[in-house]
């Protein structure tokens with residue numbers, strides 16, 4: 001057997017402008033030896049020709065610049081979201097379209113659990129789609145009054161529990177006075193819990209423990225299956241604690257011969273001073289492998305728009321809700337940015353509201369004056385409400401954005417009518433403005449908040465349709481080729497990995513997404529319907545699991 005393999009395809013889209021479209025790609029030692037015609041590639045010597053993709057499209061492997069590997073772990077719980085969703089084993093779970101549906105699905109799972117003390121956990125509840133009806137502990141008691149039950153909301157910021165869950169946490173009593181624990185007419189908690197303060201002590205009794213944002217071993221393997229079925233060959237894990245034990249686990253699991261993706265975990269800025277954090281990630285960076293890339297930081301500045309915890313500039317929320325919360329103080333952020341720049345460590349910052357975006361921009365500008373840095377690529381994650389002026393400023397400062405294009409589809413109608421109002425809703429996730437301002441842009445799913453599926457995310461950025469079918473902000477629609485750039489090279493650039501991945505060109509890692517249809521030759525409205533056959537990662541072929 002030759003040590004070179006040549007894949008033929010219906011078409012290979014390279015994202016390399018000097019030869020954008022070819023028929024064959026040659027792979028040696030996990031890297032791309034060349035992209036071109038069979039005749040050109042034969043010049044490299046003996047090869048094995050692999051024709052299994054001859055009727056398919058080969059693209060650079062997709063890069064998910066903002067997701068959480070905990071999605072793999074969550075699938076061991078009951079899915080109760082409103083939208084249809086595919087699990088790691090290729091099974092499509094239909095959306096639960098009413099509270100009765102949600103309770104029925106939990107009841108079915110309840111009878112399957114033999115051990116009466118084992119908690120029953122569900123995830124991805126979204127009351128917006130249940131007519132904004134709040135779920136109560138009494139609702140969940142109908143499923144079981146004796147077993148602790150908890151359901152995590154799609155946003156990840158709210159937890160619903162039954163009476164048993166509250167009882168085990170010592171909270172089923174009158175006289176509780178906590179902003180995150182609303183009380184019912186009987187003076188007892190309703191079972192709805194807001195924010196980590198209220199959620200954590202109860203979460204441990206209903207199957208959601210403190211380290212929920214860290215995936216476990218099986219969760220990481222399951223997450224990688226989702227990567228294969230969505231064409232992703234490199235994915236971030238954007239808010240990991242990266243304890244010694246979890247780093248050991250991730251090194252071991254990603255090092256397994258059949259592990260199909262490169263994972264890029266970012267250490268969250270939490271529980272350490274800026275100095276400790278920077279020292280810690282510098283040490284982590286030296287442990288990086290080809291399939292686990294370490295050494296970056298994630299900071300979280302504000303909350304979510306649909307949860308009214310994002311920080312908005314004047315005039316604030318459309319429905320009059322009070323302004324959101326700072327999750328990191330301006331002083332801490334400034335210390336972090338300065339130390340990071342001085343040490344060449346990259347920081348990605350979660351900002352949703354335009355006030356949070358402004359703070360990040362101004363803090364970085366001040367830090368850059370003290371520690372000039374020419375290629376820092378500090379990235380604003382979500383960055384949903386940035387104005388045109390903020391994009392112009394980000395461009396000057398060399399910042400990148402990773403916009404949450406999926407939001408229009410999932411919550412766009414809500415943003416228009418309730419959260420930020422029509423004008424800001426139409427400019428949200430301003431992909432076209434980012435492209436025009438020459439701000440390097442990625443787009444993302446934030447899985448598990450929305451499903452990992454870069455072609456769906458690209459569809460959202462191209463069409464900007466809401467769940468009710470309205471185009472929201474047609475001025476910000478981008479072309480298919482800009483959207484495909486964002487899910488490949490654009491995302492790779494935000495991770496300082498564009499020299500290794502993101503396009504099909506000689507010397508780069510042999511990472512491909514294998515598609516059943518041509519994203520350029522079909523109607524842009526059908527982009528999300530393209531079936532992903534699977535991936536090639538470092539030259540290894542992985543077929544998506546079909547149930």
Ligand SMILES: [Zn+2]
Pocket residue numbers: 066067068238239446
């Ligand atoms: Zn996230």
